Amino acid sequence: KQEVTQIPAALSVPEGENLVLNCSFTDSAIYNLQWFRQDPGKGLTSLLLIQSSQREQTSGRLNASLDKSSGRSTLYIAASQPGDSATYLCAVKKIQGAQKLVFGQGTRLTINP
Amino acid sequence: ETGVTQSPTHLIKTRGQQVTLRCSSQSGHNTVSWYQQALGQGPQFIFQYYREEENGRGNFPPRFSGLQFPNYSSELNVNALELDDSALYLCASSSYRRGQGGELFFGEGSRLTVL
Numbered sequence: 001k002q003e004v005t006q007i008p009a010a011l012s013v014p015e016g017e018n019l020v021l022n023c024s025f026t027d028s029a030i031y032n033l034q035w036f037r038q039d040p041g042k043g044l045t046s047l048l049l050i051q052s053s054q055r056e057q058t059s060g061r062l063n064a065s066l067d068k069s070s071g072r073s074t075l076y077i078a079a080s081q082p083g084d085s086a087t088y089l090c091a092v093k094k095i096q097g098a099q100k101l102v103f104g105q106g107t108r109l110t111i112n113p
Numbered sequence: 114e115t116g117v118t119q120s121p122t123h124l125i126k127t128r129g130q131q132v133t134l135r136c137s138s139q140s141g142h143n144t145v146s147w148y149q150q151a152l153g154q155g156p157q158f159i160f161q162y163y164r165e166e167e168n169g170r171g172n173f174p175p176r177f178s179g180l181q182f183p184n185y186s187s188e189l190n191v192n193a194l195e196l197d198d199s200a201l202y203l204c205a206s207s208s209y210r211r212g213q214g215g216e217l218f219f220g221e222g223s224r225l226t227v228l
Contacts, residue, residue: 100169
């Protein structure tokens with residue numbers, strides 16, 4: 001059974017800092033890994049999608065890496081801003097069975113002005 | 114290009130009632146899936162529809178059922194509501210291609226409260 005873990009559960013940093021969010025998964029048989037952002041009470045916004053054959057993806061101040069063999073992914077946020085405050089979720093899509101996403105519980109990020 | 118839209122955004126029901134939630138897929142997408150997100154938790158997969166047929170289901174009882182229509186829109190039906198069904202219900206659409214993992218795009222969700 002695929003399990004996804006995100007550490008830490010919550011993180012608070014001052015504005016301007018660079019930070020890293022961690023995601024680990026137990027089964028390396030994945031199609032891809034997707035990072036999402038969720039604002040309170042809202043839906044999920046896709047940030048980055050990394051296919052299993054890729055090592056990293058970048059979008060603006062965001063960079064996500066994938067090490068499938070070790071079951072790890074990181075989301076790097078450069079020069080953090082108060083508007084980055086949200087919950088960040090990672091999810092993996094399994095190869096076997098239904099092409100469902102298995103989510104971690106998220107990291108709640110607060111950027112202090 | 115319109116994104117994934119869900120309705121209603123909020124609703125309140127009582128135990129034992131039935132509810133129908135609706136989702137319109139993003140233009141060009143042929144697959145829709147539904148997720149349940151309890152407060153403070155990550156979303157949990159309910160089921161997925163492709164070409165109007167269910168092609169994957171999570172660990173949810175049969176009182177959770179769904180439909181996908183020819184225009185790829187979808188409904189989630191929950192019968193005999195229980196208090197634990199209170200959650201944010203998220204719909205996601207994608208383009209399914211065999212052997213590939215497409216990107217999922219989510220709607221804003223429907224917040225269900227069961228009293």
